[in-house]
Amino acid sequence: METKQELLAALEETNLWIEDQKKAWFWEKWTRLPFKILDKITPQFIHKKIGSLLDEMGGYIQNGGKYLTSQKMMYSYIEKKTGRTISNLEDISSLELAEMDKLSKTLAGSRKQAAAIQGATTGIGGLFTLTIDIPALLGISLKTLQEIAVIHGYDPNDKKERVFMIKCLQFASADIVGKKAVLDNLSAYYEGEVSTNEVMAQIQGWREVVYTYRDQFGWKKLFQMVPVAGIIFGAFTNRAMISDIAEAGTVLYRKRRILDRLHYREDSV
Template identity: 60%
Template sequence: METKDQLLKELEAIQNWEKEQKGLWFWEKLGRLPFKLLDRLTPQFIHKKIGQALDELGSYLQTGGRYLTNEKDILKRYTQKTGVDGVTLEDISDLPIYMMDEISDELVRSRKNIAMTQGAATGIGGIFTLSIDIPLLLGISLKTLQDIAVTYGYDPNDKKERIFIVKCLQFVSADIVGRQAILKELSTYSDREVETKGETLSQIQGWREVIMTYRDNFGWKKLFQMIPIAGIIFGSFMNKSMIRDIGETGKMLYKKRRIKEKLEVLTSVSET
């Protein structure tokens, strides 16, 4: 296990990252405007796809739905790195942070390539394939965050972790005020009780905010994707950037939780 000083150094790096999250750049804020201004002109089938995504993600919060990830591949990666057979999810929490970081980075790189290929493929048809791209990208985003959860020793089958993943997605798409609020909420997340039904309903509203912001964030870049063929380049770039940001956020927020829990263990051991 790492020393207390090593963990505190890693925690300081994450806290510096949090301070750098100053919301959207000016051009990104402008990038939201096209969809806001053209909302009424957006084809109905895109609105319908967004509605379907809301229903599916609401189901994800409750049961995991079809988005739940398969942790076997990640456990296999740990077996290869540690040389120990039969590594379990519970074993991961005792492994070094650097090992968790390495596997997390590998997974995010893989998902970025998948998202890039998907963005290029759906960019071929312009606006007619944009409705396919939105739910597919959301699915990749969810699975990426779930993989990161497993990488740091957390179980995405747990409803509490699915709500944490909602918060990660909200963080990526929020402005500076929203990000500060989410960071404050997550600072004591490990101490929270299992969510009540009423709190779960409020999280589904959070999904609505995430999905609508996803659509708005496509902005001018996704408008270019509406142009057949030219959309290949922009769709590929946009999807890769989206998964990069989601991967970074998931890594930092889950890593912070794991470091704080390790520090608590070291503190309790030193006091006994």
């Protein structure tokens, strides 16, 4: 286990990354313009598919739905990668931060590859295959965050954790104002004082996630009108999105684990 000084240094490093994410980029809003222009000519069945994702996201928060990952498989994965005996989340939560970072990085690499293949495949069909690609990518995103949660010793079966993951999705794709709002909402998690009532009050956030996903597909939707470009850009866009989500999830969960360990040290003194 890390010393208090090592934990504080890790916390500072994590906070620096978070602060850097809150900086505005001049092209941030411009990247969404193509979708806003094309939205007017988008077939109605695509809009209906977006609406159905709202119901799916609500179901995920409530009970995990079809997106819930297998913790046993994750235990086996972590056991194989670390050489340690893993039978529960407590075993995982005692891993060193460096081990958690390595596990998260390896996992993110495989998930980015899967997302790229998914994007290239749906890119073949042009504009209309977005109805397949968007929910598929959302599924990969949620599973990636659940796996990162387990790697840091947190239970994705807990409804509070599923809301935290939705916040991670929001943070990864939000603009500067949105990132600050998400961090404010996550403060209760970092302080270890999140309550069921607070969680229920934040559930409306899943709607923002779904519509943000829709907006993020602006450039991809534009290029998918050109068959070959759709394949290339589909793979690139999906890979980039999962990369951002995995990075945000790793850092935000890492911060929680660091703070939990610091709180534990203070309580045991």
